[in-house]
Amino acid sequence: MRARPRLRTILLWVNLIVLLMPLVAVVALRLYETELIRRTEAEVLSQAALIKASYEHALREELGEGLGSGSAVLERDGPSVEAKWPTNVEDRFRPVPIDMDLRRDEVSAPVKGPQPPGGPVHPATLRAGARLEPVLVEAQKMTMSGMRVVDLHGNVLASSQEKERGLSVAHHEDVTRALGGEFVKILRARAVLPNKVPLTGLARGAHMQVVVSIPVMMDGRVVGAVSAWRTPISVMRGVYENRNIFGTVSALFLLGVLAITALTSVYIGRPIRRLMAQTERVADGGEGTTDAIAKPGTYEVQKLSEGVAKMAETLQSRAEYIRTFATNVSHEFKTPLTTIRGTVELFQDHMERMPAEKRAEFLAILDADAQRLERLVGRLLELARADVLRPDGARCDLVELLDELVEDGSQAGVDVVVESTGGDANAPIWAQISEDALRSVFSNLLGNAAQHGATELRVELRSGVDGVEIIIADDGPGISPANAPKIFDEFFTTRRDTGGTGLGLSIVRTMLRGHGGDIELVDGSRGAVFSVRVPR
Known part of the structure; x- marks a missing residue:
């Protein structure tokens, strides 16, 4: 038989798919948003690196020969600060990793605008900044990024926003950390959000900015910092720009939904409809109801x-x-009823002229047929009770019942001999059957043997692990091969003229099967031999 998936397995898979689909969508959008931020991070970092290199070159030209005379103002009070490179690379390449992540990096609050300048500004840094500022202003027109260069004290030397020059941004966290030698990358909330951002415009509707601040170095010492910032593309803008890819993904999700529907239909819907059709055919008594449905699914x-x-x-x-x-019952009842009706009609027509001997003869016929009907009714009731009999857990001692059978046999003129295979002959042998049921089985078999002229009934007990086999053999004329297949059929009898109803063996078999046992006719050297099996 082909293994079928269980219904709970199908429902589990369907629920898992339904649960995972929105989770996958949310995770995918979150990862995509992180990718948009990292893309902006790479852009801003490359701009800051280029500005840093340009400023360092311009500052060297303005200072002339190194940092010897007249450059003390470029130094901090106290020990000088060295850059803290994020990567440990020995050769000339020192890449800064692109690793911003929304799951890890917090979005910092907006900062206040530039403040009044703090600390002296070296003329060389002013001249270098003045040379660089037009480049920043022009570059912003294409990159839409904000850029600035500050000195050791956080004073703005050059900015894409010209009004910042000469002011101080030392209170900005990223600037402070960059002047301390760190390569800073943070997410900062925007101070002002646009009311409405079209998907196809230049403006970006993200609620935060990617800010990169890196130190400016000369001869291994930090002499300033460069900051660059840019608003990343919003998720909706990114989805719109990559609508072909996301359309394909949406189509795949739709196919997933259709697959779930098909799975549910194939394994649940269609089989249940077939099952409903099968039950309707059973209710209508139609053909093909005894065959299980094909492709049950689960x-x-x-x-x-x-x-x-x-x-x-x-x-x-x-x-x-x-x-x-019903046919057999009507046949069995028809013969005595016909006789009774005929006798009654005969009495009605000839009662007064009928001799006393004839009246007595006809009355005897009426009495015999009435007794036959009474026996039939009793047997039918017995068969009905045996047919609905179900095991109730009752147990009985076979040895004790067989002792009763010996006494009943002596009263019926049949010598009952009991034999046991091994063990103590007087030890109880328990069987899983009610005492009344087994007593009825023995009584019917004894009655059949006596009715067919048997004078001896031999009973042999064979006790097994799961049950007990009782071999009951008589010394009567036996059962012919032609009649052997029919002896357990209802109303089959060869002694109808002597009162046989043909229900005894049928009652015995029905009663035994109701208790998990059985009876069958077995071959024997003489007489009729029955094998009765009862569970232990």
Whole structure:
């Protein structure tokens, strides 16, 4: 049998996919937003590096020969500061990693504008800044980035915003850290947000800026800092600009939804519809109801369909049994009823002229047929009780019941001999069957043996692990090969003229099967031999 997935497995996969789809979308957008920030970080860092190199070159030209005479103002009070490179590279390449991450980096608050200058400004730095400022202003027109150069005291020497020159930004955290030799990269909230930013315009609607500040160095000492900042593209702007890619991703998500729908339909929807059709056919008594549905999809639907098919088969079998049983009952009742009706009509027509001997003969016939009907009714009730009998956990001692059978046999003129295979013959042997049921089984078999002229009944007990086998053999005429297949059928009897109803063995088999046992006719050297099996 092909293994089927369980319904809970299908539902688990569907729920996991439904849960993961929005999570994947959120994570993907978050990663994409980080990628947009890193893209801006790389742009701003490259601009700051270029400005740093340009300023250092201009400052060297303005100072002339090194930093000997007249350059003391470029030094801090106290020990000089060296740059703290983020990478430990020995050769001439010292890259700054692009590693900003929204999950790790906090967005700092906006800062106040430039303040009044603090500390003296060396003329050489002013001249170098003046040479660089037009470049910054012109570059901003294309890059839309803010840029500035400051000296050791945080005084603005050159800026893409000309009004900042001569003021101080030493209170900016990034500038302070850069003057301390650090390569600073931070996210800073924008002080003013635009009201409405179109997806196709030049303005950017992100709520933060990427700020990069790096130290300016001469002869290994920090002599100033360069800052550059830029607003990254917003996620919606990025999605719009890459709409083909995101459209493809959305199509894949849609295909995922369709796949979930198809999965649910194939493994749940269609099998349930087939199962509903099967139950409707069972209710209507249609054909093909005893076959399980094809392609049940899941293990539960498969088992349910098999259960419905088995139920339909049982119902059909019971219906056929009831039809056959009703036919047999009507046949068995028809003969005595016909005789009774004929006798009554005869009495009605000839009662006064009928001799006493004839009246007595006809009354005897009426009495015999009434007794036959009474036996039939009793047997039918017994069969009905056996048919609905279910095990109730009762147990009985076989040895004790067989002792009763010996006494009943002596009263019926049959010598009952009990044999046991091994063990103490008087030790109790317990069977999982009610005492009344097993007593009825023995009584029916004893009655059949006596009715067919047997004088001896031999009983052999064979005790096993799971049950007990009882071999019951009589010394009667036995059962012919032609009649052997029919002896357990209802109303089959060869002694109808002596009162046989043909229900005894049928009752025995039904009662034993109701308790998990069985009975069968086995070959024997003489007489009839039955094997009765009962569970322990």
